[in-house]
Amino acid sequence: MSTTAETVTVAPPGPWPAPMAPVPIRATVRVPGSKSQTNRALVLAALSDGPSTIVNGLDARDTRLMRDGLRALGVQIEESGDSWRITPPGAFTGGTVDCGLAGTVMRFLPPLAALADSPVAFDGDEQAYARPMGPLLDGLAALGVTVSGESLPFTVTGTSALAGGVVTIDASTSSQYVSGLLLIGARLADGLDLRHAGESLPSRPHIAMTVEMLRARGVQIDDSETDRWVVSPGPIAAADVIIEPDLSNAAPFLAAAAITGGAVTVPHWPSESNQPGMRLPHILQQFGADVTYDEDGSIIVEGTDEIDNIEIDLRDVSELTPVVAALAALAADTSHLNGVGHIRGHETDRLTAIATELESLGARVRVHHDGLVIHPRLLGGGTWHTYADHRMAHAGALLGLVVADIVLDDVACTDKTMPEFVALWEQMLADSVAASTAEISAESAELA
Numbered sequence: 001m002s003t004t005a006e007t008v009t010v011a012p013p014g015p016w017p018a019p020m021a022p023v024p025i026r027a028t029v030r031v032p033g034s035k036s037q038t039n040r041a042l043v044l045a046a047l048s049d050g051p052s053t054i055v056n057g058l059d060a061r062d063t064r065l066m067r068d069g070l071r072a073l074g075v076q077i078e079e080s081g082d083s084w085r086i087t088p089p090g091a092f093t094g095g096t097v098d099c100g101l102a103g104t105v106m107r108f109l110p111p112l113a114a115l116a117d118s119p120v121a122f123d124g125d126e127q128a129y130a131r132p133m134g135p136l137l138d139g140l141a142a143l144g145v146t147v148s149g150e151s152l153p154f155t156v157t158g159t160s161a162l163a164g165g166v167v168t169i170d171a172s173t174s175s176q177y178v179s180g181l182l183l184i185g186a187r188l189a190d191g192l193d194l195r196h197a198g199e200s201l202p203s204r205p206h207i208a209m210t211v212e213m214l215r216a217r218g219v220q221i222d223d224s225e226t227d228r229w230v231v232s233p234g235p236i237a238a239a240d241v242i243i244e245p246d247l248s249n250a251a252p253f254l255a256a257a258a259i260t261g262g263a264v265t266v267p268h269w270p271s272e273s274n275q276p277g278m279r280l281p282h283i284l285q286q287f288g289a290d291v292t293y294d295e296d297g298s299i300i301v302e303g304t305d306e307i308d309n310i311e312i313d314l315r316d317v318s319e320l321t322p323v324v325a326a327l328a329a330l331a332a333d334t335s336h337l338n339g340v341g342h343i344r345g346h347e348t349d350r351l352t353a354i355a356t357e358l359e360s361l362g363a364r365v366r367v368h369h370d371g372l373v374i375h376p377r378l379l380g381g382g383t384w385h386t387y388a389d390h391r392m393a394h395a396g397a398l399l400g401l402v403v404a405d406i407v408l409d410d411v412a413c414t415d416k417t418m419p420e421f422v423a424l425w426e427q428m429l430a431d432s433v434a435a436s437t438a439e440i441s442a443e444s445a446e447l448a
């Protein structure tokens, strides 16, 4: 039997004892659709010249907030199973948008609000007030939009007739400012000539994803110069799209095979994608796992008897950091995770959260301006705080497979991008036990 997203339920709030793996993990896990693609597809559909359909869109808190936010701006969204029909309004209306803790909502919807015919008020979870917004809001102000506030909560008062032109921002704290502005670039009278001037730019594959999805809808973008994107004015064509599985959300499942000497298969692994999870096969190989693909397009990760330490720059794929850090805490020697200073502004300050939680289990961790140095030690059980961060929950669950008595203080935060996480995880364990039992029975039958 394979573990699927359709047959599962959302985890209740409260403590969750992370189950240990009684046998090597061996399962097939179908992960739901990509958060990043879904929320881009929704925004692009709202900006398009006609109705669009999204199939296999992720149904989770971040994409619910996006759908509700778009509805507040006048967009019509009809949901029928895993097929959503999005009809853009004649003009975006004013209203109130709840961003929750979703970076894609707080960074992609203010530019749309700048096109609305009346003010749009943005709010979110209290924890989201700490997430950086300044460069995006300054970029909107440079376009002639009135913005009150520098972080959540704030109000955007735009006009449906923005001129556009040259805008320079410092996107070193999030690539999402660039993506958010690019999404509306074609709708500005003179288009958009967006430049990044700052220390360094994280998550470039996510910007490439934005550019690719805009181009697929007929938008012309010149990105031949580093850190500059020139978007020509013009219509954004409606399009019907199928969303890929969320490869970053496959990370804890694939890593489960790596740390237990098992084998996990994830179907529908794309041969090409701008999702950061495309780096996972290489990362898991660096940790010592074997990676193969079958003829049906599934990836298979198999653990070996060792977990190697690694030195890695995760700047492009920083959302993988919590799971990579958990693997590093189980490795043979010290690992260096670099290029991720900006994840202090993710769902929580992830550098501090990872260091605090790993140290509480017995590891030694040094936080520096740009990342983490993780010294593995014999780990013991304890409370693993998730800080409302879905990927901290993934990391804690992963460690719990091989370290006894880890209890996650709250696993309901996985609802942010994968409400099925606990059900999929528990099914993965049940499937592994069933696979081992079947193997033992087959061996006994052969011997008899």
Ligand SMILES: O=C(O)C1=C[C@@H](OP(=O)(O)O)[C@@H](O)[C@H](O)C1
Pocket (backbone or CB within 6 Å): 035, 036, 037, 103, 104, 173, 174, 175, 176, 179, 202, 203, 206, 207, 318, 319
């Ligand atoms: O555009 C996107 O969909 C995302 C961009 C990245 O943000 P940062 O550039 O802030 O890291 C990534 O970490 C986040 O999970 C999703």
Ligand SMILES: C=C(OP(=O)(O)O)C(=O)O
Pocket (backbone or CB within 6 Å): 101, 102, 103, 104, 319, 346, 347, 391, 417
């Ligand atoms: C950083 C993340 O999310 P967000 O889209 O809220 O920035 C993440 O999912 O790891």
